[in-house]
Amino acid sequence: MRAGKARKIAPRIYTTNLTDSPERIIRDNLYPILSRLFPGTVLSHRTALEGKPTKDWDVFLTGPYPRKVVLPGVTVRIFKGPSAGEEDKPFMGNLFMASQTRAFLENLQPSRKRSASPKSIQRKELEERLERILRLRGEKALNELRDNARRVAKNLGFKDEFKTLDRIIGAMLRTKPASSLHSASAKARAAGEAYDPDRLRLFETLFAALKATPLREAPEPHSDPEALRNLAFFEAYFSNYIEGTRFEVEEAREIVFEGKIPDTRPQWVRRTKAATIPEQSGHRSGAKRPPFRTKRPPL
Incomplete structure (x- = not known):
């Protein structure tokens, strides 16, 4: 330090970086x-669940005794x-990262309402996280989380927190009353x-963008009845094809335009009256219809 090659930036913290703040x-x-x-403390509560400091750069740890340490730019x-349990993994040397199960339980602990950065996330957000697990990974994953939470709660003394978690999960699985739920998705x-709230937000963004963007109208090059009828036929044909209802084009033409019922269809279908194509505008009843085109009209 006397040679100017290092400096002290906080208690017990020295650096050779002489440039940055x-x-x-x-x-x-x-x-x-x-x-x-x-060393030996556990990254816990919302820090473990969110995987990062709060927006105010608060970090929450669990250790043998309570402390508040203010460092430049960070409040610890x-x-x-309780110390690290079986599911809590070593992290960055001498720290431990609370497991997801433990983090959910810890975030059900009450926080001081006056705190700018409470140690626990809001109940609504916690329910949304659980609902997302259920939506993306299914009931099995949520039941496994609850089973793990039951074991962790017993080992670490989170009995009350587990009761709350059990009520939330049970309500979302429709095995317990839902009166205690807070979030709309839950x-x-x-x-x-x-x-799916994630898709809903995307659709809302798309809707707003479309409302704000004037779109050019594309002219329709084919407006005569015959072209529109053929276009509708091929759109319906390929729509059914990708869904598994597959016929040769000629067979599909006979079904649609001639009312022919395939022999492979069930008997009750063959007994029904064959569907007919409504007369197109410009064609009188009983008049001969234009021949079916085997090629799609140019678009």
Whole structure:
């Protein structure tokens, strides 16, 4: 330090970086620094669930005693609690990362309402995370999480937190009352009307973009009845084809335009009256229709 090759930027923290600000250095090297300052502690609560500091750069740890340590650019909040369990994995040297199961349980602990960055995420957000697991990975994954939570809660003393988690998961699986749910997606799931909020947001973005963008109208080059009829036929043909209803084009033409019922269709279908094509505008009833084109009209 006397030679000007290193400097102190916080208690017990020295660096040879003489250019960047202390805030920048600590944020860029956050987890190695925490590993040296607080060995054996567990990254917990919302830090474990979100996998990053809060927007105010608060980091939550669990250790043998409570502390609050303010570093340049970062505030470290340590809560007294159980040490790393079997499912908590080593992380960046001397730290541990709480398992997803433990993180869900910890985020059901009450937080101080006055805190700018509470240690737990909002109940609504927690339910949305659980609903997303159910939506993307199915009931089996959510049941496995609950089973793991039951074991973790017993080992770490999270009895009350597990009761709450069990009620939430049970409500979304429609085995428990849904009156305690907070999020819209969880309530819809419990009511049997689940939807995908991620897709909904994308559609809302698309809708807003379309409303704000004037689109050029493309002229329709084929407007005569015969061309439109042939176009509709081929669109219906390929739509059915990709869904598994497959006929040769000539066979499909006979079904649509001549009302022929295939011999492979069930007996009750063959007994029904063959469907007829409504007369197109410009063709009198009983008049001979234009011949079916075997080639799609040019578009």
